[in-house]
Amino acid sequence: MITSKPRIKDRRGGAKTSSAxxxxxxxxxxxxxxxxxxxxxxxxxxxxxxxxxxxxxxxLHKIENEDSGDIALTNVACRYLELGQCRCGDYDxxxxxxxxxxxxxxxxxxxxxxxxxxxxYRLIAKGQDLYWWxxxxxxxxxxxxxxxxxxxxxxxxxxxxxxxxxxxxxWLDAGVDPFAKKPKPGRGR
Numbered sequence: 371m372i373t374s375k376p377r378i379k380d381r382r383g384g385a386k387t388s389s390a391x392x393x394x395x396x397x398x399x400x401x402x403x404x405x406x407x408x409x410x411x412x413x414x415x416x417x418x419x420x421x422x423x424x425x426x427x428x429x430l431h432k433i434e435n436e437d438s439g440d441i442a443l444t445n446v447a448c449r450y451l452e453l454g455q456c457r458c459g460d461y462d463x464x465x466x467x468x469x470x471x472x473x474x475x476x477x478x479x480x481x482x483x484x485x486x487x488x489x490x491y492r493l494i495a496k497g498q499d500l501y502w503w504x505x506x507x508x509x510x511x512x513x514x515x516x517x518x519x520x521x522x523x524x525x526x527x528x529x530x531x532x533x534x535x536x537x538x539x540x541w542l543d544a545g546v547d548p549f550a551k552k553p554k555p556g557r558g559r
Contacts, residue, residue: 372469393406401507404417405417405421405490405494405500405506406499407442409476409494410476410479410491410494410495411476411529413444419452420505420506421490421491421494421506422491423487423488423489423490423503423504423505423514423519423520424455424456424457424505424511424514424515424520425456425486425489425514425519425520425521426447426451426453426456426457426520426522426525427476427486427488427489427519427520427521428472428485428486428489429445429447429448429450429458429521430444430445430446430447430448430525431444431446431447431448431534431537432444432484433534433535433538440539440541441483441484441541442535442539442540442541443484443538443539443540443541444527444537444538444539445521445524445525445526445537445539446526446527446528446530446534446537447521447525447526447527448471448528449527449528449529450464450467450468451521451525451527453522453526453527454522455520455521456514456515467511474492474511475507476495476553479491479492479495480495483533484503488501488519490504490506499516501519503516503517503519517550
């Protein structure tokens with residue numbers, strides 16, 4: 371019997387270049403952080419962008435088996451991801467440079483199974499709190515790296531890779547974290 375490789379396609383996200391900025395909800399008298407007071411679709415553009423923790427995981431290539439829908443997670447980053455900073459090196463032009471780079475929107479977030487379980491957009495969409503290491507909680511953009519959540523020192527650029535399939539770290543539906551990180555959640559909502 372002759373078998374063929376399953377048809378696959380590359381799935382990409384996109385990490386932001388702007389640094390996380392702590393902002394509060396529109397009610398300046400309120401001490402409740404905006405991410406606890408607002409839904410994703412209620413956030414200002416600045417609030418939305420600041421939700422990106424700078425982990426870079428969304429900029430890793432994913433491989434989807436078009437027959438089964440299974441998604442493989444790799445450690446291969448988009449060529450525009452600055453691996454040391456875990457930020458897109460050309461964020462404003464990312465869609466021109468990488469046409470299949472996905473823009474996260476409130477409507478798209480719940481549909482992206484491959485978003486990390488630690489992703490602020492995913493957490494907020496599910497009504498959950500941010501982790502202690504998120505820059506909006508910690509006040510420090512380095513805590514995402516110190517907590518080993520980011521792809522810093524773990525990813526390779528696609529420019530250094532011949533066969534993407536050689537870099538599969540885990541299959542999404544297998545319930546395996548490709549980087550075996552077990553972050554501690556922040557304080558509850």
